[in-house]
Amino acid sequence: MANERLRSAMLTRGISVEQLADHIGVDPKTVERWITKGRAPYRRHRLAVAAYVREDEAYLWPDGLPDGQRKDAADAEVLKVYPHRSYVPPDLWLELFGRAEREIGVLVHAGVFLAENPRWLQLLRLKTQSGVQARILLGDPDSPEIARRGEEEEIGAGVAYKVREVMKLYRPLYDVSGIEFRQHRSTLHNSLYRSDDEWLVNTQVYGVSAPMAPVLHLRKIAGAALVSTYQQSFEKVWAESVPLPR
Numbered sequence: 001m002a003n004e005r006l007r008s009a010m011l012t013r014g015i016s017v018e019q020l021a022d023h024i025g026v027d028p029k030t031v032e033r034w035i036t037k038g039r040a041p042y043r044r045h046r047l048a049v050a051a052y053v054r055e056d057e058a059y060l061w062p063d064g065l066p067d068g069q070r071k072d073a074a075d076a077e078v079l080k081v082y083p084h085r086s087y088v089p090p091d092l093w094l095e096l097f098g099r100a101e102r103e104i105g106v107l108v109h110a111g112v113f114l115a116e117n118p119r120w121l122q123l124l125r126l127k128t129q130s131g132v133q134a135r136i137l138l139g140d141p142d143s144p145e146i147a148r149r150g151e152e153e154e155i156g157a158g159v160a161y162k163v164r165e166v167m168k169l170y171r172p173l174y175d176v177s178g179i180e181f182r183q184h185r186s187t188l189h190n191s192l193y194r195s196d197d198e199w200l201v202n203t204q205v206y207g208v209s210a211p212m213a214p215v216l217h218l219r220k221i222a223g224a225a226l227v228s229t230y231q232q233s234f235e236k237v238w239a240e241s242v243p244l245p246r
Helices: 004-013 017-024 028-036 043-053 067-076 090-098 118-129 144-152 158-169 226-240
Strands: 078-082 103-107 133-139 179-184 190-195 198-203 215-219
Touching: 004 028, 004 043, 017 028, 017 043, 090 118, 090 190, 090 198, 103 226, 118 133, 133 144, 133 158, 133 226, 144 158, 179 226, 190 226, 198 226, 215 226
Parallel strands: 103 133, 133 179
Antiparallel strands: 078 215, 103 190, 190 198, 198 215
């Protein structure tokens, strides 16, 4: 069976069979077999190909790793677990985004603690000037999902109010090239903060406000699927979101 994921990744990046073969150090016919016959390369080649086409090894070759190895890799992606968001060192948030070289992503309902930090707004400007792309997803304050979250946290319209205030705080960045703002109507199970392959995941717990919920500090490892799961969730919400009203 042909490996359409590898073929699509190469086409998306504009990479030819010859270019990939030359980069990996194999014969072009070998690459052709990887694509047309679905042959699985050696692990070292899979890792090199995944890095070159900028896709996950597990996505290109879902059966490439045995279950035990896949579990060990997922465990290794967890850098630290904080019992509450308030336990995360304050400087870690900006240090995380400061390390970004390709992409910054934020998926929240409001994320007031971040938006009200002027250093965060300055960092977004500086990063996009250096070529980093930033995608910010905020909740739709008029959505039933936001209303329900307010009921669950027993603050009524408080969540919607927070979202509207955050929209005002971000207003100076709306026309900055490289930053895209959208609003979503998803049932948010986690707030996600991405800096390239490093993530902070603020879990959502029923009846508990975000500052009191646990946070996972993750970093992607080739062949593991934990970070990839959160990345897929972010992309799904992004695909279903709409531009933020100005």
